[in-house]
Amino acid sequence: MANEKIGPEGLVRPQKAYKNLAFLNSPDARTIRVMCEFLEPQARLKRLNIHHTVVFFGSARTLPAPEASERLAKAKTAIEHADGDLDTLQREYILAQHAHNMSRYYEDAAALAERLTKWSLTLPQPEDRFVVCSGGGPGIMEAANRGAKRAGGESIGLNISLPHEQFPNPYQSPELAFEFHYFFIRKFWFVHLSRAIVVFPGGFGTCDEFFELVTLLQTGKAANNRSVILYGTDFWNEVVDFDAMVRWGVISPEDLNLFHLYDDVDSAFTHLKDHLSAHHL
Numbered sequence: 001m002a003n004e005k006i007g008p009e010g011l012v013r014p015q016k017a018y019k020n021l022a023f024l025n026s027p028d029a030r031t032i033r034v035m036c037e038f039l040e041p042q043a044r045l046k047r048l049n050i051h052h053t054v055v056f057f058g059s060a061r062t063l064p065a066p067e068a069s070e071r072l073a074k075a076k077t078a079i080e081h082a083d084g085d086l087d088t089l090q091r092e093y094i095l096a097q098h099a100h101n102m103s104r105y106y107e108d109a110a111a112l113a114e115r116l117t118k119w120s121l122t123l124p125q126p127e128d129r130f131v132v133c134s135g136g137g138p139g140i141m142e143a144a145n146r147g148a149k150r151a152g153g154e155s156i157g158l159n160i161s162l163p164h165e166q167f168p169n170p171y172q173s174p175e176l177a178f179e180f181h182y183f184f185i186r187k188f189w190f191v192h193l194s195r196a197i198v199v200f201p202g203g204f205g206t207c208d209e210f211f212e213l214v215t216l217l218q219t220g221k222a223a224n225n226r227s228v229i230l231y232g233t234d235f236w237n238e239v240v241d242f243d244a245m246v247r248w249g250v251i252s253p254e255d256l257n258l259f260h261l262y263d264d265v266d267s268a269f270t271h272l273k274d275h276l277s278a279h280h281l
Helices: 027-047 065-080 086-120 140-150 183-192 204-218 233-239 242-247 253-258 265-280
Strands: 003-006 011-014 052-057 130-134 155-160 177-180 194-199 227-231 260-262
Touching: 027 177, 027 183, 052 086, 052 140, 052 204, 052 265, 065 086, 086 130, 086 140, 086 227, 086 265, 130 140, 130 194, 140 155, 155 183, 177 183, 183 194, 183 204, 194 204, 194 265, 204 227, 204 253, 227 265, 233 260, 242 253, 260 265
Parallel strands: 052 130, 052 194, 130 155, 155 177, 194 227, 227 260
Antiparallel strands: 003 011
16 A cells, blocks of 8 residues: 555655556666665675686576486387378478487586586685576576586576566576576676686577676676686587687687687686686685
């Protein structure tokens, strides 16, 4: 209710502004909502003694290997039995093949997050530990949270409200699951506590996150003590021609040192462990 009755004469006390939901959800209160998405995560992370994160980016559409294999088998069976329009079935089979090929990145993301978490849990001081952080949704985000949970550790999910694709995965720690409305505040929390970032194959959102991050590092707006890994050399070299950017003079040759390319969990884990130990312990 807007007002509260007090006293026998039926006098009313106006509602406090910070309890007025109509106002708080109005355009006039946008600044307050932005500040809430900054201050509430800050308070919660501080209370839970989390100071360092390793962030995983990647496609929300990447499937776990068993699910991708089942999808491919069903598509193959449908073609063999001509169960439907052949052109549609062939398109479905090609998509299922792509999903099957991409599923290795789901498994690698889970394995890398698991190894990082297991190693982090051996560090003697809890405030020194590195917590896996993802966007909280499906695909590679789910894989990262899943791997951390498999290792017996906590993990963060920086969820965002979207009309499609994004829904919270069940592997993020409930007390570390956040829900954002504003992309730019969510991006702040991806970067602010990050000590390393691993970018798996992904679409517009993944590329947006990666390029904004390396722009911050390139321009000195974020401390250049973060390690950035692009995981999946074939994918990234086909999707982004970094060498061409150098040839055209839009980036400097030394800008290519802002990130590292890896294709296997062992090498990526060794790089991350060495970097985190040298720069953040």
